[in-house]
Amino acid sequence: MIARTPQDFAKSGIDVKLHTRAAAIRPEQKMVEIADGESLAFDYLVVATGARPRLTGVTGEDLEGIFCLRNLTDALRIKSYIDARRAGRAVVVGAGLVSLEMCEAFRTLGLETTVVYRRDLPMHRLGEDFAEQILRELETHGVTFMGGTHVEGFEPTPAGEIIVHTRNRSLQTDLVLIGIGVVPEVALASEAGLTLGPTGAIAVNDHMQTNVPFVYAAGDCCECYHRISHRPVHAPLGDIANKQGRIAGANIGGQDLSFPGIVGSICFKVFDLEVASTGLTEDEAREVGLKPVSATIQGRSKAHSYPGSRDLRVRLVADTENGRLLGAQAVGGDGAVSRINALATGLTGGITLEELAYLDLAYAPPFSGAWDPIHIAAQQLMK
């Protein structure tokens, strides 16, 4: 059963207190204070306080018409606002996953859309070449990208519009979406004496236990172990939160399950482009003290002769010391996610370039050439 309402939970003997905010966690008393002296006793506690949108901190950020997107309610509020105001223009602050996905949503609704971003290119992490391809995709679909600048303040107009002041110039718009990432919600945990890790999120072991063994944490409020960099990271993604929650629950329920950590797989769709990445980029590998090397190839998503075959660029990053894969990034019309998921699975098992170069992938012209971009990239990198 998937519980969605308090009634669903009640059927499983779970009491749900809505509109109730925890005021403090008292691990030593095994209590959570919920209001004016009222408290709940526990044997085990799961801290799943999530993350909150990061804000710019500039003046006017609380104006009506300025939104963050964290959940379905936010999405519905944005949509209602667009309808009610007959909004025709949107400014998106930031150029990460959520921001780029929202560009597509706004353009689909017919809004003039402008991105304001502090760096020169969107998704710069993936490297200049891939970032430029993403930029072209945005521009092809009518998104204006203002890179290398940042927001200095928001100002209302008498007509209910918003003026966005950036370092370079000012923009008039009907609504603003702020999508510059999230920060883990750790105030309660921190005040309760739970240890935070180097990322600022709650530190947990592979059983999802905090430093207090009967207090667990799961989801966007806590860290997870990155299997390739061997460092704790804050990776606030829905699939990871689901896994961590399941591990925490299973262990509290008496099982003995370990969360093996992540390899850092992400993907998104922006207009007609698939973008996906796993493991480390070459820069990230270098930052953690590895000696990486990379190769980027331009392949095709299907056999060259097959209708609908599209360009697919794949970059592999490998460790010069042992030939093992460290990461991969792919951008293409289609097939990027498929390749990255195969490579993520390989990363998990410590696959080498030599193995990738002759990997037995399923081949048929509607799905790849006889030499897949994975093979070609691995062979290129071995040269």
Added chain:
Amino acid sequence: MIARTPQDFAKSGIDVKLHTRAAAIRPEQKMVEIADGESLAFDYLVVATGARPRLTGVTGEDLEGIFCLRNLTDALRIKSYIDARRAGRAVVVGAGLVSLEMCEAFRTLGLETTVVYRRDLPMHRLGEDFAEQILRELETHGVTFMGGTHVEGFEPTPAGEIIVHTRNRSLQTDLVLIGIGVVPEVALASEAGLTLGPTGAIAVNDHMQTNVPFVYAAGDCCECYHRISHRPVHAPLGDIANKQGRIAGANIGGQDLSFPGIVGSICFKVFDLEVASTGLTEDEAREVGLKPVSATIQGRSKAHSYPGSRDLRVRLVADTENGRLLGAQAVGGDGAVSRINALATGLTGGITLEELAYLDLAYAPPFSGAWDPIHIAAQQLMK
């Protein structure tokens, strides 16, 4: 450079003799006889004689209008025949990959298409449930499937039609495609004393050497090592032939490359269905002495709520003795090949169900749910 013509080869100093058939290989003299006493000397020889279509052996099989499909020339001949005869009906004998792909081709050209197959269901290897789904896909697209029967003879009519006599009844048609597999072309190799393996194809080591070290073999004429069953198999597929050819060439050229073998990945598209498989089926695992267990789940190709999400069924087969994946099969509207390629990569590294259950796959709603069918199937099988 990809050499396509004798002139292309000549530029690389390679002499191409067209319309010349090798009459005998003489390893002890390092010679290939090509015609009336003429012969070519070699230091190294590559046997790449390929495979030929398996035939039914019944009377009338050499009638005009009865085709096999092995190469592009065959395809063009079939297409010309359809055009010239204004063919409106096709009978396909067999129900493997090529036969099913040809059903789609014939239906696309508007031909009434009937499959005659000795077993009750197409692609029975994948299990009754998946085979039934493939059957429904054929029938939905107007293909008539006559299972559990076989062809007993072909007979011409005065009007140039063909009568196909099956065990049950006779069919009148304009053309017949025989697609019941291929047999390795090993006559020359066998007469030269090269060792054949248990499959009847040429036995090779991981350097693609035959039992005569300076004679190599590659492609559909030779065996390859199956990394999961640990047995030599005959897997006449284009991607494998490419890899073997490259390994043979590299070794002759002075490198020291090993072909690591295959895990048995295949895929095909039949109308709107993707079908893919890697490793062993449960039956195959049992046949090689393993103790397999399997679970089949019905998932979705994308997040449930995402437009265009389609049913995707995934079966995992694992070894009860060590929890390792042994194989996987998937059938769905889309996403089957993508999952099988991730699983094939995992198989290559000996991945366990435990690792699959929490595998860090790239997640975004256009590409999967937060729990991918791979996770769900692995968790199901661990229960």
